[in-house]
Amino acid sequence: MTVPPGNQAPGNQVPGPRPAPGWYPDPAGSGRLRWWDGTAWTGHLNAPTPAIPAGRPQISGNTPVYNLFIWLIVALPIIPLIILMFWNPVLRLRTTGLRRVQTADPAAIFTLPYFLLIASAFLIYAVSAVMAYLDWQKLRRDGVVRPFHWAWVFLSRELYVIGRSVIVHEVAPRRGLAPVWATIGMVLLALVLVSIKASTLITAMSGQLTM
Template sequence: MTQSMPGSTTPPGWYPDPSDPRSVRWWDGHAWTAHQAPAQFQQPGQFQAPGQFQQPVQPPRPELNPQTPVYNPFIWAITLMPLVSVLLLFTWQPEFRMITTTEGVTTVDPFAMYTPGYFLLMGSGFLFYGLSVFFAYLDRQRLLKSGVVRPFHWAWAFLSALVYVIGRSVIVHKVAPKRGLWPVWATIAVFVISMVITGIWTANFMQSVYSQLGYSVQT
């Protein structure tokens, strides 16, 4: 069907099919096309006024073939990068020392923390943030090629990589039942491991501070 609607300014989208109320048909902005889908959530009535359509109808996402892969290196990179960032904590080993200011006040040297490890840690944080957004874009492109309709948008990664991982997993799980949730479980595992590593680093860090400042640590 390619019948056009002269004077219509309706944007492209899925709309109730005027020839079959049980279906929706794709309107390309100028004419009806041959693309048709079941109207699972169609509202009553087809038109509000001559030449004006209702809001576009979003058909349900079709399920993927069980053999279609739903994971790729990009989603795993997004999931595991926080663990690499935590491991870089061990490259930051500041040496604290006491100094006396011109006013005669004894205090800890405030510049002792700015070691090469500190700048590596800070720089890696910005790098991994940018990479997570880039990998989210590549992951979404891969899902589109795999046949996932309307996958979770990669721009959510700007808010948080965790938001993207959860949203992506929910949608993939809908189109691939019993699959798609492993990135969420991996994220939980990475969080637990990160907490353990951070606790170990913090304990070693505080012991080093006490030792460098001349305090005795009871063991």
């Protein structure tokens, strides 16, 4: 593309061959585009058209899109669910006040499975972050351009799995979504197990209160 001379002020004539009318980089250095009418610069300015980022190139059909790291992120939540099944707090009553009123003892929930449940939640959070970073690095080495950033896992494991799978599916059509379906299955399993456990605990505590 022939660019008009830049040493002419707007309205000045330019001798010799003249480029076609159009928007060109402003010779005054404003960073915007100035209209060239075919004979001279004008006073019309316009913002430059933003560059459209290039799409992600597809990867080879032989390139693996799953690895141990992403499956660990998906499967780790099963650990607190297993511990939850062994958590069976016993309702204890204690007498308080001058009137000797009996109330439930809140310390009854603080059993070994309870502390294991809390500790496993923090441990899984940290391990998931490490696994997400390793998964992100693996995808980059396998040729995935701009994979979903691993730091999203700090906000939510499920968010990272979904974002990661969407981008992998983009560069590897008909592949990459299995972790999403596995995560959905894990969430449904957790809802079922937590509902059963809650129902069991409520029934057991109600029985203890009526004794």
